[in-house]
Amino acid sequence: MKPTVEDVGDAACTIPSSVLQELKPPSEMKRTVSMKDVALAAGVSQPAVSYAYNKPSEISEAQREHILKVAKKLGYPGPSVRGGSLRSGRVGAIGLMISDELPYAFVDPSTTSLLRGIGEIGELANVALALFPLQKDLVNHSGAPGNVSLAVRGFVDGLIVYNMPDDYPAVAMASNQNIPFVVVDAPILKGVPFVGIDxxxxxxxxxxxxxxxxxxxxxxxxxxxxxxxxxxxxxxxxxxxxxxxxxxxxxxxxxxxxxxxxxxxxxxxxxxxxxxxxxxxxxxxxxxxxxxxxxxxxxxxxxxxxxxxxxxxxxxxxxxxxxxxxxxxxxxxxxxxxxxxxxxPLIEKGRHAARLLTELLNAPPSKRAAGATRVILPTELVVRSTTKSRRKKRS
Structure with missing residues (x-):
């Protein structure tokens, strides 16, 4: 039987007396500093304090530094991640689908550059990142799609899909489950935000x-x-x-x-x-x-x-x-x-993808499908020493 609040209260009575003697009475306990306290001390609104931690782009850098300095002085630990998740219905994590097995993400230069770009976006500073490697059995339609569905459903708030094969089942599942996602490089899907090159x-x-x-x-x-x-x-x-x-x-x-x-x-x-x-x-x-x-x-x-x-x-x-x-x-x-x-621009791809995903997560569900953004970044030929003109043989 699952304990009720009353059951837990009774269980608390079993704390050893030696421990109870070390506890201070309520009058001597330090009151927890709240966001409201920081706002009053800093002379700003409570939303401004929230922006300083969660959406720094909404306020100036000078104001953010002032708020964080006051918060540190007061001993404010920052907004509750769990509380914010419960209020917003989010789990505080995004996912990155990669086109190979898990070790690939840590050694492939292109993937590590993408991760660096994602990490540079301040709005995702306090968000966990989950990696979803390619499951080849599903690409070949020899596995159970439910395995991927369990990994995606409810585990992340949104996804960045990086260079995945056409018709990969997990991408279709994310779409069917209305999970916000952005594609980098591939696949190219109608109505889905995209970041890539020509x-x-x-x-x-x-x-x-x-x-x-x-x-x-x-x-x-x-x-x-x-x-x-x-x-x-x-x-x-x-x-x-x-x-x-x-x-x-x-x-x-x-x-x-x-x-x-x-x-x-x-x-x-x-x-x-x-x-x-x-x-x-x-x-x-x-x-x-x-x-x-x-x-x-x-x-x-x-x-x-x-x-x-x-x-x-x-x-x-x-x-x-x-x-x-x-x-x-x-x-x-x-x-x-x-x-x-x-x-x-490998790093820039990550930055753009992270920004687009942040915009999706902050937009009302009714507006997420309207006018999906398509970002095509420039490339350039860099000539170094490994190519050379082939001379014609003399007749």
């Missing part, structure tokens, strides 16, 4: 750089086309079955630029790594370097490109004299390696 256009620029350097024997390393464990040489059938929108769009950009230069799908050597990590990249690099006659390689991520540079060095293949290499992302390691790449 992957097709950026891929086209990436390939065009190699074509402008007179390369025609070009290889492509693609991270992953589907989360099904398949890797190896990519056929047209495999390409058309792709569910990873970002990689697919970049490949479409490569193919479009190649077609304009007279290169068909069969003229390009495309290898799928089957994953996004360094080990997958090294495996793909070995397959690529086994293909004779290639003079340049474009990779759909810097992780893949950097893995290729390492394997090329181990095999004695000179870059860029024998092989030009271009990546995508411009992660911190790219500059140190002299990697030519496409720069995208």
């Amino acid at each position: 992957d097709f256009g950026s891929g086209l620029i990436q390939m065009q750089h190699l074509l402008d350097l007179r390369h025609s024997k070009i290889g492509i390393i693609a991270d992953r086309l589907r989360p099904d464990g398949v890797r190896g040489r990519v056929t047209q059938d495999r390409f058309h079955q792709a569910t990873e929108n970002v990689v697919r769009a970049r490949l479409e950009g490569y193919l479009s630029a190649g077609k304009a230069a007279g290169l068909a799908f069969e003229d390009l050597t495309i290898v799928e790594a089957g994953g996004f990590d360094d080990a997958s990249g090294r495996w793909a690099a070995e397959q690529m370097l086994a293909c004779k006659g290639l003079t340049a390689v474009a990779a759909t991520s810097d992780v893949m490109a950097l893995a290729l540079l390492k394997v090329a060095g181990e095999q004695g293949v000179a870059v860029p004299e024998q092989l030009s290499v271009i990546g995508f992302d411009d992660i911190p390691e790219a500059a140190g390696a002299g990697l030519t790449t496409i720069r995208q």
Whole structure:
């Protein structure tokens, strides 16, 4: 039988007398400082005090510093997280869906940059972040969707969906359960706030750089086309079955630029790594370097490109004299390696996504679906030392 308030009161009588003797009478107990006390002492309204902790963008930085200074002097611990959750109906947590297994979030440079951007938004400073890794059995429709439903339902107030495959069940569940969410990179859904880049256009620029350097024997390393464990040489059938929108769009950009230069799908050597990590990249690099006659390689991520540079060095293949290499992302390691790449604002993606999610959570449910915001951030070609013009042979 669940204890009632009276039952708990009776149980309190069992506290040892030695403990009771140490307790001070009510008249000597220190009164808890409230938000109202801070407001009176600081000469501001109670909402202003609340904004100082929960919505700092609503007041000036000077006013916020003044309120926090007064609160500290009074010993005010801040608003009750549990109380605020009960009043608002929120649990005080948001979720981040990532496109691989859990360890990936802590080692992948793009994901860690996204997390950094999310963490820089003050409105989420006191909010917990839960990670939801990709469940491959559900992507292949061999698992029970209820597992994901239990993880999402009631566990978070909102979600940031990062680079997930098309038709991933948990995304549909979040939508059906009216959980506010923002998509970063993929999938692209009607009526859902989106933050990303022009992957097709950026891929086209990436390939065009190699074509402008007179390369025609070009290889492509693609991270992953589907989360099904398949890797190896990519056929047209495999390409058309792709569910990873970002990689697919970049490949479409490569193919479009190649077609304009007279290169068909069969003229390009495309290898799928089957994953996004360094080990997958090294495996793909070995397959690529086994293909004779290639003079340049474009990779759909810097992780893949950097893995290729390492394997090329181990095999004695000179870059860029024998092989030009271009990546995508411009992660911190790219500059140190002299990697030519496409720069995208990874941290800024996290900032925009966090802001959009905050706006969703603060908006009335009736207005959440109205005019979903779509943010497309700029990219740029960064030319370093891993690409070089291929000289024509003298006749």
